[in-house]
Amino acid sequence: MKIHAPIALLTVLFMPKNPTVVTLCVLSLFTAAAVAQVQPDAKALLDSAGQKLATAQTIRLTAQHKLDPSLGYGGKIDRGPITVTLQRPNKFHAIQPAGDETREVASDGKHFVLMYPQRKHHAIEPLRTASNEEFADAVDQKIGFRPPLAELLAGNLTAEMLRNVTAAGIVGPEYVGFTRCKRLLLVQDGMTTDLWIGGKDKLPRRMKFTFTEFSGKPTWDIRIRKWEMNPAVDDSLFSKRPAADSTRVALLKSLRSTPKPIVIVP
Amino acid sequence: MKSYSPLKNATGALALCVLLGSAAFLQAGPRQMPGNPRGIADPRGIADPRGVRDPRGIADPRGVRDPRGIADPRGVLDPRGIADPRGVFDPRGPFDPRNPHRYMYGLPGGYALRTFGGTKYYYCSGSYYYAYYINGQAVYTLAKVVNGVPVIPPRPY
Numbered sequence: 303m304k305i306h307a308p309i310a311l312l313t314v315l316f317m318p319k320n321p322t323v324v325t326l327c328v329l330s331l332f333t334a335a336a337v338a339q340v341q342p343d344a345k346a347l348l349d350s351a352g353q354k355l356a357t358a359q360t361i362r363l364t365a366q367h368k369l370d371p372s373l374g375y376g377g378k379i380d381r382g383p384i385t386v387t388l389q390r391p392n393k394f395h396a397i398q399p400a401g402d403e404t405r406e407v408a409s410d411g412k413h414f415v416l417m418y419p420q421r422k423h424h425a426i427e428p429l430r431t432a433s434n435e436e437f438a439d440a441v442d443q444k445i446g447f448r449p450p451l452a453e454l455l456a457g458n459l460t461a462e463m464l465r466n467v468t469a470a471g472i473v474g475p476e477y478v479g480f481t482r483c484k485r486l487l488l489v490q491d492g493m494t495t496d497l498w499i500g501g502k503d504k505l506p507r508r509m510k511f512t513f514t515e516f517s518g519k520p521t522w523d524i525r526i527r528k529w530e531m532n533p534a535v536d537d538s539l540f541s542k543r544p545a546a547d548s549t550r551v552a553l554l555k556s557l558r559s560t561p562k563p564i565v566i567v568p
Numbered sequence: 569m570k571s572y573s574p575l576k577n578a579t580g581a582l583a584l585c586v587l588l589g590s591a592a593f594l595q596a597g598p599r600q601m602p603g604n605p606r607g608i609a610d611p612r613g614i615a616d617p618r619g620v621r622d623p624r625g626i627a628d629p630r631g632v633r634d635p636r637g638i639a640d641p642r643g644v645l646d647p648r649g650i651a652d653p654r655g656v657f658d659p660r661g662p663f664d665p666r667n668p669h670r671y672m673y674g675l676p677g678g679y680a681l682r683t684f685g686g687t688k689y690y691y692c693s694g695s696y697y698y699a700y701y702i703n704g705q706a707v708y709t710l711a712k713v714v715n716g717v718p719v720i721p722p723r724p725y
Contacts, residue, residue: 402675447703553701554700554702556725
């Protein structure tokens, strides 16, 4: 999208005498305009993934993530496994095992709990939410971060993924591991998202965020290793509470107008 | 007939001792003497390639194999060199108690949890840190010590 329009314009300016080229350039301009919007096939692909995920009442996924050093602080938590368990309509749990820095988020629709079990500190706040989408928005608004992969697991995946997106298109077929996928590119102000969706099973396999407004364009790359639809999950997982010897810590939102782009996982 | 003079012999022996003593003194004399530029107090040894002009002085215990010296905790891989103004005992790094960070996102491996007045602090390298969650991220904020007890610091940002 960003390349087509300038190339077409330059070609029109410098080679106006050749009618074939001019025609191609005009067509290219139309193509550029089309790419600069959400392409129908991209939306259809998101819809198919959303429909696939919406069939499951409980979802558990295991992913491996890698955060660019400029976005994190260099700890174990900047890379490694994440396990997210979601139960519709409003229960969420995520854990990132990272030894001493292990982090855990749980919500049963009534309370939000953030725990560092090894460091023995936690935060717990009342947070009533009717759906997982509402939970993600409330956490973002009140606490200052979005729960991991909340967009993918939302009831309306297409609407969540296309929020603030100015352009979306299918870049092409690509493999993630041994799975043949279609690669989607979603562009929004300050960020682009690459999403790989499996060609056969329509399950998202990889998601890469590129923060284009920061120098070096740092990335956050998440590879989803395992999807489990309707697994047996103990309901107490979502209402998990910290150990008795854990200390309660104040849960704050940054006062900075332009906070450092730290991605919280979870 | 040549007469035997014990006095002459004693003088000769004395002269010989003085001569030998001077030679020995020359051999192990102070460093400013041209006969032995290093001097007996120089522990570097004759194989030390640094030379007498080295600014570290003759009492510097650094040897040939460790050009920084045994008292230098930096390690041989530290690229700062001897001219670094921070001194040889400065280990540098985020957990250096002489330069503690106002806040940090991680804790060193050797931290300890200490409780004062029911409030828990993370103690490491002589400093106390208090935990906040800011935007969901744990932020360990440096706590001032008043009358020997750490006090809860204000939020860093």
